[in-house]
Amino acid sequence: MMESRARIAVIRFPGVNCEDETKRAVESQGMDCDILMWNGPRERLAEYDGYILPGGFTYQDRVRAGAIAAKDGIVDLLFDEAEAGKPIIGICNGAQILLESGMVPGITPGKVEMGLARNIMPDRDGYYTRWTHLRIESDTSCVTCVMTNHDVTSIPTAHAEGRFVTIDEGLIDRLFENGQVVMTYSGVKGEAEPAFPLNPNGSTRGIAAVSNPSGNVVAMMPHPERAAWLSQVPESLSGRWGAERRGAAGSRRVLTEPGPGGEIFKSLGAFITERLRGRGGEA
């Protein structure tokens, strides 16, 4: 069987602004990546092995963040690809699109079961940017499959609406039981359900990323493309990654070695390889 590189499509909706660095981060993990226009030729979409909805402010966050893009025809096609088991990652505004479209959590596909509400933060409002520590809650999803449950990683967040909420009785418990809660904000040693600022937006039970039942579609608020290389990690950061960053200070490793976000994209690649192998090397 020919070893072929995984091909990822980053979807450029009007108003996204993280597509270029997301493409670079994907490529840094040995995958090919194209940026596709939301209104471009649709037939090409199926050619890709996985998809990323990058961060930004699609359609100016009119109505609600992600609400307009979620109604775009291209999302219906992504539904089909997700059905086929292909990975789809929504980052920040992309996560908001996945929730607004009902792809995630997708207990009843297409039904909006969760929302990303305005941050709740003591003594401040609006946008908030901070590096967060994240505990892996499910190590089978397309963004965590090379990690292990209860590993702690560190990735920055930057948003005004990142608080996972639902009105469905018992949904949160069910998501935890199903392993659909992929990451939670934690203390530097993995302490669960920390207070602000470790939980930067007041998200329910510290939820930072949620997947569909089969784990191939993930809505995550943190920005892994901003943590793809050590150079992007703050020197003063607590925990393993801060120490790694300081350890590399002054050497070229700062520029060449992957940061914590690298593992997210590495998982994407591994998830695709695994899927193709599972399908008898159809690739």
Added chain:
Amino acid sequence: MNVVVPAPVSIIKVLGVADDELLPRLAEAGLTFTADEARRVADLLGRDPTVVEANIFNTMWSEHCSYKSSRKVLGEYLPTEGVGVVLGPGEDAGIVRLATVNGKSYCIAIAHESHNHPSQVVPNEGAATGIGGIVRDVYCMGADVIGVLDPLRFGDPTGKNAERTKEIVHGVVEGIWQYGNALGVPNLGGDVYFDSSFDENCLVNVVALGLVVEDEIIRSRIPVEARDTDYDVILVGKPTDPSGFGGATFASRVLDEERALDDKYAVQVPDPFLKRMLAVATRDVLKLARDKGVAIGFKDLGAGGIACATSELGAAAGLGVRIDLSKVIVAEDDLKPEVIACSETQERYSFVVPRELSPEVLRIYNEVFDLPEICHGSGASVIGEVIQEARFILEHEGAVVCDARTEEITAGICYVRESRPREFTPKECVLPDGLDARGVLLKVLGAVNVASREHIYRHYDSEVKGSTVVRPGEADAGVIAPIPGVGVGVAVACDGNPFYGAVDSYQAGAVAVAESVRNVAAVGAHPIALTDCLNFGNPEVPEVVHDFVEAVRGIGDAARGIGLKDSGEPIPVVPGNVSFYNQSSGGSAVLPSPIVCCVGRLVDVSRHLTMGLKAGGNSIYLLGRRTAKLGASALLRTVGGDQVAPVPEVDFDDERRMMVAVTDIAESGLAASCHDISDGGVAVALAEMVLSSPEDDPVGARVSVQRLSAAETGASGAASGTTHDLELLFSEAGGYLLEVAIGHEERLLNILEDRGVWYSRIGTTVAGGGLSFTETADRDFSLSAKELARPWTDGATEVMR
């Protein structure tokens, strides 16, 4: 075919009209220029101007557009050239070379402006359109915007205007993040000061940096090819509306409470979503032109709108343009021609492209990016053509409403304003008795102009684009690695301590340069360029003019005196901006506020330095002598009341020696951390280094106060005891603190000796955090990290909320 019946063209009668009749007539027409200026227009045209012409000249001759009070001074004192300068002042942004990688010469385009009046009147929109305007200046050079900074000055948050001040702070910060974050440009820094002189005139300065390959720079001029090829003029962006009509003239007079409501309409409406779409689509347009190998001109629309942008495109090439205002996409019907011509509607650019390229350009904006559909009627359209005769002709509904020689429109006018020194003499400062250094440090750390700015910068996206290496709060300058896969770094910082301006405008200008250079050197970068934004009161007031001239002189002397690291040539001041009339109708002007931005280069960004202490058992070195001059210091403001005392003079030779040594040290990898000394002196700088160490592995410092003073040069001959200690601890004379591992000290000392820098080994770092001072005149003292953190974290949060 339908015949267009020309609309009657309205004229403003000027010739042979006496002042008492002319002035009301001008006022009625909403024109702000003087009777003499109106007559000069008529003389230039050789007839009475049309209403459109009068409005155009009125805008082009405003202080905001013409720099009529400042041009001469700037030209006289500021160094603007150098081997690394690709483009000095004159166009929308200045451009300097950064590095050549695989045969490509990468450059930094930089622009620096103010948006003060609009932000005072409508803080959110004012600040947002400030960012919107400055990034346009950089985009239109063909560059990709890679960062913005925003130096801010607000009123006294505890003074008589406290409530309004808090509204303005909140609105301005909100406007900056709402625009910048959505546009997707990282916010790399800035600074914030509070003082009652800004109660009625806040200052919102904005800086934008862009990356552009030298041979891909697009000039704001019609290309010479247009002399023998047909060229179209294309307008792209938001549909033109009346917003910002008269904005330039609004920015060119003092703010008047009673006119606040009208002024609101002089502020434009920001749309970062459209700006983002334009930025991405424009990349494709510029690539198209490169691939086809055709020359184009590209300019943003700012003050003066279509008239200003298209006339300058023509004048720069000695060619003319004919624009049909009826072809401009408008947001509402029945807009008067002068409004279409001069409105400052945001998010617009103009192109001049070969006619055969026009359809493809329109297709990219209107079809590929679908602008008319997704951005409410925005888009691109051909509005006119280049003409060989150097005339600026505007038509509207078939009638010619403006017909003047292009350079007459753009030449502007020039005034030499009367200048007179302010009458006051600073007195030697007196510190009250019975101060204890420990208590003073806690007080200064919590002072509103010293405490942490974290509450503000956590609103800003500093990491979008993925190239950020050092964020606000981590070091003295922001650092990015803007060329993917390449280790070249760019460092940038803004400074301008307004309290120097209260005492000595020359020093205010000089220290703004010195401090911004220090900030960039402290992360290990060589300064390569400066920009300045000069914020002053009413230039018709002689004292204001004197302060202005002194500040410019100080900037120029410092840029020459410190100089580029390698060649010693002056650090070029590439673009600049002057903001006059920061004065309320009540008469109070802002403190003279020259604000300077310095851009630096890191040959190897992995060798950059941050300010957080890294490990216990390292040595701490002080570079730069302390002085007894406490004028404009945080110490004096905190404990000494409102004394106006002499400020420390900037010693250009010392600053140069230190800059050269510190960057040598960084490049040799000899320092673990570095922080420059500014507000609050050594004491506050040390506290910040302690508080910036890793939370889960905190590092503290143990420092000898005696070692802060050189045996041969005591900080103050006179003072002794605690006063002497306070001078040493809180002197804001220029300098640096370095954390150095024991094994590196010998090489470090060699560099310091070779470079002739004054230095002293003042103490050591200690694991566990905290800050303790020994060998004090009075009683040794120490503070835990917790004790330091409380005032520093909370000191300014309340007022910034």
